[in-house]
Ligand code: KIV
C-alpha cells in the first residue's frame with residue numbers, strides 16, 4: 236500500500252495574499268465548504284492576528300468545517316500564536332502553523348536577528364503552539380535559500396519541541412526540481428529525529444516551477460504538499476492544487492503515494508468558485524481547469540478522440556468535474572430545486588429571507604437567460620454577497636449609447652450614502668464612458684490596473700463576469716460584477732472596487748513587517 240499524500244490548501248491564506256484577492260468571512264466559508272467537499276486534508280484559513288476581520292474569518296471557517304483540519308498561520312510570536320489558538324477553538328481538528336525565516340538574507344535584512352536567536356525563537360514558538368493543539372506545523376521561511384546545516388539544526392530543534400509537520404517553503408520560487416528534491420532527501424537523511432515529523436513543501440511559482448518542485452519533493456519523501464486552487468498566491472502564485480492532485484492520480488504508476496481520498500470531481504466547482512470570488516480569471520490553456528484543457532480543437536485530435544479517447548486524453552474530463560454547461564435549472568424551476576442545487580454546490584441560506592432574495596435574483600436572470608447552469612448559480616450568489624457588501628456606493632441605473640461613427644456616451648445614477656447622484660460622460664467606448672461618468676461623481680483618484688471580461692458560460696446570452704483592479708496609495712483591490720449586459724457588469728465591478736478601496740482596513744501581512 237502506498238502512503239497517502241496530505242493535501243494542504245492555502246487558497247484562503249497565501250491565495251489571499253495575491254494583489255486584490257482579499258475575501259470576506261462569508262466568502263472564505265463558502266470556499267472552505269467546497270474544499271471540505273473535495274476532502275482536502277488541511278485548510279489554512281488565514282492569519283488570525285492580521286486584523287479582527289481575519290480572526291473572525293478563521294473562526295467562522297473553524298466552526299463551519301467538520302471533516303478537514305483547519306489551520307491558522309502565525310509568526311513565531313506569542314501574540315500571533317495566542318490569536319491563532321483562540322480563532323481555532325471551535326474546530327473539530329485544528330493546526331497552528333508557525334514560521335520564521337532562516338535564510339541568511341532574511342535573517343540579516345528582514346529579521347535583523349542572529350541565527351542562534353532564530354533557533355531559540357522557533358523552539359519557543361512551537362512550544363507555545365503546543366499549548367493550544369497537538370498538531371503544530373513549523374516552516375523555516377525561505378528554506379529554498381537557507382544553508383543546509385542551519386536548516387538541519389533548526390528543524391531538529393523544533394521536532395524536539397513538538398512540531399509534527401515540517402514545511403519546507405521555496406518562498407521566492409528560486410529552486411529547480413532536482414535541487415529541491417535533493418534538499419528534501421538530505422533533510423530527511425541528516426536530521427536525526429526526522430522520522431518523528433511529516434515533511435511538507437510549499438513552493439512558489441516565480442519561475443513556473445512550483446508544481447514540478449513540489450512533485451520532485453514528493454518523490455524524495457515529502458508527504459504533504461501545500462497548494463492553492465488555480466495556483467492563486469503571492470506574486471506568480473503557489474503550486475496549483477488541481478495540477479498536483481491530478482498528476483499524482485494520473486501517474487499513480489510512478490508516485491510513491493496516492494490521493495485516493497480526494498473527491499477530484501469537485502475540482503471544477505472549487506476552481507470556478509475561487510475565480511468568481513477573487514476576480515482572478517483562469518487562463519483558457521491552464522492545465523486541468525482552463526476552458527481548453529479538455530477541448531480537442533484540431534481535426535486530427537478530434538478524430539483520434541472519437542475513435543478511442545485514450546489516443547489524446549490522459550484523464551477524463553468528468554473526473555475533475557467538467558460536466559460544465561449542463562443546464563441545471565430554468566425559468567420554471569421552483570424554489571426547492573433552486574435551494575437543493577445550491578446546497579449541492581455548498582451554498583446554504585441562513586434565513587428564509589435570504590433564500591427568497593436569492594430566488595428573486597434567479598427568476599430575474601431566468602427571464603433574460605433561459606438555461607441556468609451551475610456557473611450562473613455560483614455567480615448569482617457571489618453577486619448577492621458583493622452587493623450586500625457595497626455599503627457606501629451602489630449602481631442605480633445606467634444608460635449607454637453606442638453607435639457607429641458616434642462617440643459613445645453614458646448616463647449613470649449612483650446611490651452614494653443614501654443620496655442619488657447622476658452624471659453623464661463620453662468615452663472611447665461604452666465601458667470607458669461609464670467609468671468616466673462614475674469618476675465625475677466620485678473623483679476617487681484611483682489607478683485602473685486591470686479590466687477583464689469573461690463569459691461565465693458559453694453562448695451570446697451568457698453572463699459576463701468583469702474584474703476591475705484599482706490601486707490607490709499602494710493599496711490594491713479587485714471589484715467584480717456579473718450581468719448578461721457586459722457594460723452593466725463593468726459598471727457594477729467598478730462600483731464594487733470603489734467600495735472596497737474606500738473602506739479603511741488595517742491589516743498586517745504575515746511575511747512583511749516586524750517580528
Ligand atoms: O512562502 C512562504 O514561505 C510562506 C510561509 C509563511 C510558509 O507562505
Ligand code: ZN
Nearest residue numbers: 249406437469
Ligand atoms: Zn507562501
